Amino acid sequence: xxxAGVVVRVSGARPVRRRLMELGLVPGTRVAVVNVAPxxxxxxxxxxxxxxxxxHHEAAExxxxxxxxxxxxxxxxxxx
Amino acid sequence: xxxxxxxALAGNPNAGKTSLFNRLTGRQxxxxxxPGVTVELLGGTLALPGGGEARIVDVPGSYSLLxxxxxxxxxxxxxxxxxxxxxxxxxxxxxxxxxxxxxxxxLQLQELGARVVIALTMVDELERGRIDSDALSARLDCPVVxxxxxxxxxxxxxxxxxxxxxxxxxxxxRFRWQPSEALATELARVRAALPPEWEAGDAAALWALxxxxxxxxxxxDSPAVARAVEGSALSGxxxxxxxxxxxxxxxxxxxxxxxxxxxxxxASERADRILIHPVWGLLVFxxxxxxxxxxxxAWADPAIGAVEALxxxxxxxxxxxxxxGLLADFVIEGLIGGVGSVVVFxxxxxxxxxxxxxxxxxxxxxxxxxxMDRVMRSMGLHGRAFVxxxxxxxxAVPAIMATRTMERHRDRLLTMLVVPLMxxxxxxxxxxxxxxxxxxxxxxxxxxxxxxxxMIAMYMVSVLTALGAAWVLSKTMLPAPPAALxxxxxxxxxxxxxxxxxxxxxxxxxxxxxxxxVILACTVVLWMLLSFPRDLDLSRDYEAAIAAAGSNEDAIAxxxxxxRGEQLRGSYAGQLGKVxxxxxxxxxxDWKIGIGLIGAFAAREVFVATMGVxxxxxxxxxxxxxxxxxxxxxxxxADGAPVYTPLVGLSLMVFFALACQCMSTVAVxxxxxxxxxxxxxxxAYMTALAWLASFVVYQGGRLLGFA
Numbered sequence: 151x152x153x154a155g156v157v158v159r160v161s162g163a164r165p166v167r168r169r170l171m172e173l174g175l176v177p178g179t180r181v182a183v184v185n186v187a188p189x190x191x192x193x194x195x196x197x198x199x200x201x202x203x204x205x206h207h208e209a210a211e212x213x214x215x216x217x218x219x220x221x222x223x224x225x226x227x228x229x230x
Numbered sequence: 231x232x233x234x235x236x237x238a239l240a241g242n243p244n245a246g247k248t249s250l251f252n253r254l255t256g257r258q259x260x261x262x263x264x265p266g267v268t269v270e271l272l273g274g275t276l277a278l279p280g281g282g283e284a285r286i287v288d289v290p291g292s293y294s295l296l297x298x299x300x301x302x303x304x305x306x307x308x309x310x311x312x313x314x315x316x317x318x319x320x321x322x323x324x325x326x327x328x329x330x331x332x333x334x335x336x337l338q339l340q341e342l343g344a345r346v347v348i349a350l351t352m353v354d355e356l357e358r359g360r361i362d363s364d365a366l367s368a369r370l371d372c373p374v375v376x377x378x379x380x381x382x383x384x385x386x387x388x389x390x391x392x393x394x395x396x397x398x399x400x401x402x403x404r405f406r407w408q409p410s411e412a413l414a415t416e417l418a419r420v421r422a423a424l425p426p427e428w429e430a431g432d433a434a435a436l437w438a439l440x441x442x443x444x445x446x447x448x449x450x451d452s453p454a455v456a457r458a459v460e461g462s463a464l465s466g467x468x469x470x471x472x473x474x475x476x477x478x479x480x481x482x483x484x485x486x487x488x489x490x491x492x493x494x495x496x497a498s499e500r501a502d503r504i505l506i507h508p509v510w511g512l513l514v515f516x517x518x519x520x521x522x523x524x525x526x527x528a529w530a531d532p533a534i535g536a537v538e539a540l541x542x543x544x545x546x547x548x549x550x551x552x553x554x555g556l557l558a559d560f561v562i563e564g565l566i567g568g569v570g571s572v573v574v575f576x577x578x579x580x581x582x583x584x585x586x587x588x589x590x591x592x593x594x595x596x597x598x599x600x601x602m603d604r605v606m607r608s609m610g611l612h613g614r615a616f617v618x619x620x621x622x623x624x625x626a627v628p629a630i631m632a633t634r635t636m637e638r639h640r641d642r643l644l645t646m647l648v649v650p651l652m653x654x655x656x657x658x659x660x661x662x663x664x665x666x667x668x669x670x671x672x673x674x675x676x677x678x679x680x681x682x683x684x685m686i687a688m689y690m691v692s693v694l695t696a697l698g699a700a701w702v703l704s705k706t707m708l709p710a711p712p713a714a715l716x717x718x719x720x721x722x723x724x725x726x727x728x729x730x731x732x733x734x735x736x737x738x739x740x741x742x743x744x745x746x747x748v749i750l751a752c753t754v755v756l757w758m759l760l761s762f763p764r765d766l767d768l769s770r771d772y773e774a775a776i777a778a779a780g781s782n783e784d785a786i787a788x789x790x791x792x793x794r795g796e797q798l799r800g801s802y803a804g805q806l807g808k809v810x811x812x813x814x815x816x817x818x819x820d821w822k823i824g825i826g827l828i829g830a831f832a833a834r835e836v837f838v839a840t841m842g843v844x845x846x847x848x849x850x851x852x853x854x855x856x857x858x859x860x861x862x863x864x865x866x867x868a869d870g871a872p873v874y875t876p877l878v879g880l881s882l883m884v885f886f887a888l889a890c891q892c893m894s895t896v897a898v899x900x901x902x903x904x905x906x907x908x909x910x911x912x913x914a915y916m917t918a919l920a921w922l923a924s925f926v927v928y929q930g931g932r933l934l935g936f937a
Contacts, residue, residue, distance in 0.1 A: 164470070166714040169298075170716060172293055205603070
């Protein structure tokens with residue numbers, strides 16, 4: 151329903167970034183947006199088969215590419 | 231205690247740790263409470279094969295050993311980090327359906343050189359119900375025991391593995407990755423600055439470097455460590471990048487082929503299609519909240535009635551046994567009444583914690599936070615604040631205890647400060663009395679029933695004030711960037727009754743012992759205020775009058791009521807009422823209402839009984855009592871104007887809606903925040919708010935020409 155791709159880089163405030171990475175959102179990991187909460191925020195992500203919820207604000211700090219061999223990059227954003 | 235080995239039980243949240251702990255300790259666990267902050271640390275005894283015993287401590291579930299707050303620091307101190315005592319072995323609960331992420335923590339612990347035993351849970355949820363645990367054990371070089379705690383499977387094997395590990399020498403610290411040259415330099419430098427009790431060398435240095443460095447980070451107590459971390463040539467981000475990626479690279483490479491896809495995921499996703507759906511999800515949520523609210527309100531009622539009846543019987547028994555006098559009064563009204571006022575909360579607390587336990591263990595609580603995050607955040611509140619706020623409609627005491635589901639202290643505090651504004655059930659008798667006594671039963675504009683509309687209006691006032699107060703407090707007293715939400719939505723699982731009830735009991739016991747003692751003490755003090763001094767010069771000799779009344783029971787009852795009323799008016803509370811009269815006069819209240827307000831501090835519903843005594847309306851008044859209503863209506867000021875006008879009634883209800891007249895709430899906030907500062911603030915701001923609002927209502931109403 152929304153963005154999906156492979157993590158290139160996670161930025162943002164250190165504690166959050168670290169927590170996301172420790173939960174498996176390291177470069178090279180596939181991630182997909184599987185749900186958006188009723189009021190448009192937060193999002194539900196699928197990371198390594200686990201469902202994680204983060205807000206748009208943090209999601210915008212996760213840089214994705216379509217696949218390891220397709221270079222165009224994008225930020226994790228969702229159509230509203 | 232010396233001698234017995236200490237075993238720590240660690241693992242991710244939702245990995246089945248609680249269940250395992252309960253099974254391993256045979257439900258002998260005790261809730262401990264760390265001074266100052268409320269971190270629940272459970273400890274118990276673990277029987278080992280061969281007759282030995284070990285102490286087992288339950289470390290709060292976390293995804294990582296890195297800490298962001300004092301609470302988390304206390305938790306990981308149990309694992310031997312940050313100078314905490316090192317446990318002899320660490321049992322890590324690893325959720326087999328989320329293998330690599332759970333094993334991440336195992337790698338961290340092995341870097342510390344800890345004896346690690348893996349308890350592999352949720353194996354039955356995997357496709358074909360199995361996983362190659364032998365290969366896992368060989369590649370991680372530590373015992374791996376599949377367990378199913380609810381069914382009791384694998385527990386003996388786990389005990390055996392723990393006992394065997396305790397026989398082994400402690401393993402060398404084991405890094406699965408090679409630190410870069412730059413990082414190795416920093417590690418050596420920080421390691422040299424570590425206090426000697428931080429034993430774990432490079433791993434401890436790395437931990438300090440990651441936890442304490444950088445902007446917005448949590449501060450260590452040790453200045454030497456802080457300086458060393460401050461002097462790092464590497465940015466915190468660079469350290470995090472290198473370390474976390476290196477660990478995951480090892481996990482993906484070495485263990486990736488052992489990962490088995492769980493069956494449970496599909497069913498869970500299907501359930502979520504409804505439960506977090508924009509329309510259906512909200513409807514289900516509202517329905518569930520309705521059931522919860524209804525249960526706290528209506529279903530707990532018979533139990534509350536039973537508790538009250540029980541204490542009534544106790545009081546009668548005591549009355550029969552004890553000779554009439556001060557001792558009997560103290561035992562009956564002070565002690566039995568005081569204990570009763572604590573125990574009366576039990577039905578609602580038990581029910582609320584039962585529902586919260588169900589929501590947590592099933593995985594639904596995370597969905598509630600997900601659904602409500604947006605609304606609550608706009609008021610500066612945490613998504614999980616919704617359940618405590620709603621529970622506040624029943625009673626603030628369990629609602630405040632329910633704030634423990636939030637990790638960040640500031641979020642808990644903010645919720646605690648606004649929950650008492652919600653219209654709790656103790657305000658209802660007061661509203662009922664005032665509305666029934668002072669407002670006509672007719673209709674407004676021909677359609678709206680006046681009494682019912684007023685009641686609903688009082689509820690709306692409370693919700694709006696609570697949300698507004700949260701917004702203001704989050705902008706002023708407790709400014710904080712909204713905590714980034716990183717929330718796992720775990721797969722749905724059937725909650726285990728045994729685990730839910732155990733959680734319910736342990737939290738309830740905490741309430742009884744910790745808050746209960748304070749509530750009891752306050753009740754006794756209040757009883758003394760209301761009953762002393764006893765040697766008053768009464769306006770007439772009641773005993774003689776009662777004796778003269780002979781067998782006329784009505785006359786005796788009237789005389790006794792009059793005597794009690796006169797005693798109360800002359801008591802310290804009565805004198806206090808007169809002292810505070812100038813303060814409450816602008817709100818339209820006289821000193822007799824002042825006595826009621828003082829009595830209501832014990833608990834709001836006491837107001838009704840106190841007013842009954844003040845107006846000598848007889849012993850057993852309740853909000854339905856017509857005598858009390860008539861006496862209130864008949865009460866006049868010195869100039870002959872009635873004391874109770876609808877405007878005074880409105881002002882009084884607004885005061886009750888906003889004032890913090892509940893020492894149980896204050897006591898619980900004191901326990902939960904570990905000091906007097908926040909309960910004092912709560913009391914002050916709510917009282918000020920109540921006074922101001924009542925002032926505006928009363929004086930504004932008079933300006934508009936209402937009496």
